[in-house]
Amino acid sequence: MTDELSECIQKIDLKDSKSDDESTSSSSSSSGGELANEFEIEDVEALLKEGKVKNIVMVVGAGISTSAGIPDFRTPGTGLYSNLERYNLPYPEAVFDIKYFKKRPQAFYTLSKELLPGLYAPTITHHFIAQLGKLGILKRIYSQNIDGLERLAGLEEEKLVEAHGSFASSRCTRCKKVYPNSEVHPMLRAGTVMECTSCEDRNDRAYVKPDIVFFGEGLPDRFHDLLNDDLEECDLMIVMGTSLYVYPVGGIPDGVGNDCPRILINRELVGSFKEDRRRTADAFYCGNADDGALRLAKALGVEEEVKESYKNLKASIDKKREEINNN
Ligand code: APR
Numbered sequence: 623m624t625d626e627l628s629e630c631i632q633k634i635d636l637k638d639s640k641s642d643d644e645s646t647s648s649s650s651s652s653s654g655g656e657l658a659n660e661f662e663i664e665d666v667e668a669l670l671k672e673g674k675v676k677n678i679v680m681v682v683g684a685g686i687s688t689s690a691g692i693p694d695f696r697t698p699g700t701g702l703y704s705n706l707e708r709y710n711l712p713y714p715e716a717v718f719d720i721k722y723f724k725k726r727p728q729a730f731y732t733l734s735k736e737l738l739p740g741l742y743a744p745t746i747t748h749h750f751i752a753q754l755g756k757l758g759i760l761k762r763i764y765s766q767n768i769d770g771l772e773r774l775a776g777l778e779e780e781k782l783v784e785a786h787g788s789f790a791s792s793r794c795t796r797c798k799k800v801y802p803n804s805e806v807h808p809m810l811r812a813g814t815v816m817e818c819t820s821c822e823d824r825n826d827r828a829y830v831k832p833d834i835v836f837f838g839e840g841l842p843d844r845f846h847d848l849l850n851d852d853l854e855e856c857d858l859m860i861v862m863g864t865s866l867y868v869y870p871v872g873g874i875p876d877g878v879g880n881d882c883p884r885i886l887i888n889r890e891l892v893g894s895f896k897e898d899r900r901r902t903a904d905a906f907y908c909g910n911a912d913d914g915a916l917r918l919a920k921a922l923g924v925e926e927e928v929k930e931s932y933k934n935l936k937a938s939i940d941k942k943r944e945e946i947n948n949n
Pocket residue numbers: 682683684685686688689694695696697701715718766767786862863864865866867868887888889890892909910911912
């Protein structure tokens with residue numbers, strides 16, 4: 623067992639014993655980091671191998687992009703929220719809070735230099751997701767990420783809901799005037815706050831913000847338009863690389879029936895995978911998203927395709943990055 627995996631299991635045991643202390647009545651007899659049922663990743667692999675799965679719904683977060691070099695938010699020490707001291711924020715999430723942005727946009731603009739999609743290569747997990755689309759068994763993926771790597775890996779738009787928006791477009795936070803990326807992205811890359819030119823005659827300034835969903839803003843209509851039907855048709859829920867900390871996305875996995883198979887592929891046990899003892903088919907793969915993705919890709923007979931598309935795209939993006947650095 624790799625160190626990481628044993629650390630992961632220990633973390634769960636610790637968490638699980640902590641939550642048992644707190645819980646008044648735990649209905650399950652299981653202790654430590656096990657789930658209440660005996661469902662394992664091997665059972666999910668069997669479902670995939672037997673072609674029994676036609677409508678996978680996925681929920682993913684920053685943990686599927688960490689192997690691309692993009693930090694997640696809450697992993698202690700390396701997560702984004704552990705490294706924002708220099709912005710003197712009242713609390714870490716303020717950098718993505720709409721009220722704070724309207725008064726102090728600089729923190730977000732400075733951070734954007736690191737967040738703006740550009741020269742990160744999609745991970746093995748992103749290519750696995752694109753393969754599920756090609757196989758016709760992906761109903762939808764609800765991504766919390768703003769890095770655009772699902773699209774870059776070749777996933778068709780129709781299958782993707784970017785629940786927390788993206789950098790694909792930008793507008794004034796007051797008059798909603800849309801600004802072209804050709805004007806906005808250079809400002810974001812430079813960390814220079816962009817003011818709205820239509821609002822400048824007002825007595826207070828208004829700033830241009832990419833269409834990322836900030837705390838205090840609503841999610842895209844597409845999220846609400848598609849979710850209920852997707853959950854109705856879901857025959858396998860795959861959750862990867864997320865703390866399930868932020869709602870409403872964090873609640874999506876709870877929206878399927880108790881008998882709908884669910885698998886969490888994550889470095890830690892999170893959300894109702896930790897608590898909901900009624901579920902009969904919850905699996906937990908404790909480890910890296912890319913390793914879990916390759917397990918499922920192998921069960922579907924597309925492991926080589928995933929590895930090949932990952933290698934080829936990464937090589938071309940690395941080459942592009944080198945050319946830019948050399949110019
Ligand atoms: N493989 C598997 N799991 C991983 C990996 C990896 N390589 N790297 C990190 N993780 C796990 C972490 O252990 C954690 O449980 O992924 C999860 C990432 O959780 P967060 O950092 O909270 O990221 P996320 O769930 O995407 O955050 C949700 O919070 O601040 C908001 O809008 C922001 O969309 C974001 C939302």
